[in-house]
Amino acid sequence: MNVREIAFQSLLTICRDEGYSNIVVSKAIQTHQFADRDRRFYTELVYGTLRCLNYLDWIISQISTRKLQKLDPVCLAIIRLGLYQIFGMTKVPKSAACNEAVKMATKFGNRGMAKFVNAMLRNSIRRRSQFVIPDKGENIVAHLALTYHQQEWLVRRWIEAYGPDDTERLCQYFDTIPPLCLRVNTAQTSREELLADLEKQGLPARPAAISPDGIYLDGNPGIHELTCLRDGRAIIQDEPSQLVAHIVDPQPHEVIFDVCAAPGGKTTHLATLGGPSCVVYGGDIHEHKLRLIEYNAQKLGLKNVRTLLQNGCTIGQKYAGKADRVLVDAPCSGLGVLRHKIDLRWRKNPSDLRTLPALQRRILDSASQCVRPGGILVYSTCTMNDDENSRIVAAFLKNHPEFHVENATQWLPVPGHEGPFIQLLPQRDGLDGFFIARMKKEG
Numbered sequence: 001m002n003v004r005e006i007a008f009q010s011l012l013t014i015c016r017d018e019g020y021s022n023i024v025v026s027k028a029i030q031t032h033q034f035a036d037r038d039r040r041f042y043t044e045l046v047y048g049t050l051r052c053l054n055y056l057d058w059i060i061s062q063i064s065t066r067k068l069q070k071l072d073p074v075c076l077a078i079i080r081l082g083l084y085q086i087f088g089m090t091k092v093p094k095s096a097a098c099n100e101a102v103k104m105a106t107k108f109g110n111r112g113m114a115k116f117v118n119a120m121l122r123n124s125i126r127r128r129s130q131f132v133i134p135d136k137g138e139n140i141v142a143h144l145a146l147t148y149h150q151q152e153w154l155v156r157r158w159i160e161a162y163g164p165d166d167t168e169r170l171c172q173y174f175d176t177i178p179p180l181c182l183r184v185n186t187a188q189t190s191r192e193e194l195l196a197d198l199e200k201q202g203l204p205a206r207p208a209a210i211s212p213d214g215i216y217l218d219g220n221p222g223i224h225e226l227t228c229l230r231d232g233r234a235i236i237q238d239e240p241s242q243l244v245a246h247i248v249d250p251q252p253h254e255v256i257f258d259v260c261a262a263p264g265g266k267t268t269h270l271a272t273l274g275g276p277s278c279v280v281y282g283g284d285i286h287e288h289k290l291r292l293i294e295y296n297a298q299k300l301g302l303k304n305v306r307t308l309l310q311n312g313c314t315i316g317q318k319y320a321g322k323a324d325r326v327l328v329d330a331p332c333s334g335l336g337v338l339r340h341k342i343d344l345r346w347r348k349n350p351s352d353l354r355t356l357p358a359l360q361r362r363i364l365d366s367a368s369q370c371v372r373p374g375g376i377l378v379y380s381t382c383t384m385n386d387d388e389n390s391r392i393v394a395a396f397l398k399n400h401p402e403f404h405v406e407n408a409t410q411w412l413p414v415p416g417h418e419g420p421f422i423q424l425l426p427q428r429d430g431l432d433g434f435f436i437a438r439m440k441k442e443g
């Protein structure tokens with residue numbers, strides 16, 4: 001199979017079979033052992049097409065007499081991939097994009113499909129001047145959604161919350177490719193040493209501004225080439241996620257519960273910061289995900305991580321008062337991290353936002369029972385949705401006068417934030433949307 005065909009197969013798996021893009025892409029890269037140039041072309045084809053999906057579908061809706069939902073998923077994936085090369089990439093000749101798409105339709109579909117794909121793509125090139133996105137005055141929601149590739153219901157929500165200008169900044173942020181961020185495994189090396197090593201390898205890198213353990217790698221290096229990930233000197237973790245363990249602030253000899261822990265990004269960070277005498281229990285409701293926590297702990301050489309198959313909604317009954325510190329990194333709408341996992345942005349729907357707060361409240365309530373008197377409870381999410389953040393904490397505090405809020409920024413200063421909560425907003429802070437609250441139980 002050539003690179004385009006592999007990209008097509010990946011898109012089909014993601015769009016038709018609901019595969020996770022990061023897993024599908026990573027598997028394909030490992031299986032096919034691409035040369036550097038091919039790897040870049042492959043990832044650009046898959047991620048680029050996924051990122052622009054609504055714009056590509058909007059073009060399809062203008063030139064096709066058939067409804068998008070009625071198109072064969074194979075045919076749809078080939079057309080989307082072809083359109084992305086025509087409208088989203090400057091270096092691919094349009095004729096090559098059409099010819100290769102037609103070949104794929106013949107190979108993976110049939111002659112009728114090949115004829116349809118050919119007509120669609122050549123039509124799109126001929127009629128390209130007609131594809132004019134509505135301007136802001138005409139329809140700001142459609143304008144922002146099509147320009148920056150977001151679902152309209154989300155754009156509408158953001159306009160209500162932040163106004164049109166901040167919404168445009170937010171959409172712009174989510175439409176950029178995130179730089180790769182590493183967390184240094186400080187049990188094995190220091191940030192300075194790792195930066196020097198990366199420089200020696202000719203990989204441009206810079207320290208993160210807020211996280212003391214973060215390193216940004218510019219220039220999109222292949223993660224399979226990074227020796228520091230293979231030998232456990234670092235792990236991939238975005239900067240806002242790295243702030244959480246510092247705010248939990250685990251200490252030697254303590255018992256820490258991380259209630260919603262998989263795949264263990266924060267569990268392993270807590271175990272590193274607490275040192276070998278501190279024990280961190282990483283709990284999750286899904287057994288298969290516990291293996292990911294174990295894998296990451298082993299990769300980083302951590303011997304103080306234990307896993308716990310446990311529903312966070314009932315954990316308090318079993319482990320009341322057992323932990324010095326408890327982290328609830330709750331399942332959330334993930335609206336703050338839409339720049340990553342681009343496929344997820346098309347899968348979000350308003351009902352997620354309605355059902356999640358009840359679950360978050362139940363988990364926080366039960367997990368809080370695990371905190372010993374005088375212990376610490378930290379609640380975090382990767383969203384900017386107040387219903388999942390400050391309102392959850394406010395409701396919790398109302399029902400639990402034995403807890404009071406502490407100013408999270410005392411444990412890690414975040415420029416422009418006075419606390420007590422940390423609420424990162426992409427349009428203001430230039431980082432993914434994230435929420436962290438720290439609370440203390442009466443002694």
Ligand SMILES: C[S@@+](CC[C@H](N)C(=O)[O-])C[C@H]1O[C@@H](n2cnc3c(N)ncnc32)[C@H](O)[C@@H]1O
Pocket residue numbers: 241259260261262263264265266267283284285286289310311312313329330331332363
């Ligand atoms: C935001 S993710 C956690 C990310 C993790 N803390 C990290 O840093 O790698 C939320 C996790 O909560 C788990 N989860 C969902 N519902 C749960 C429940 N009722 N009890 C425990 N874990 C749950 C999910 O399986 C998922 O792994």
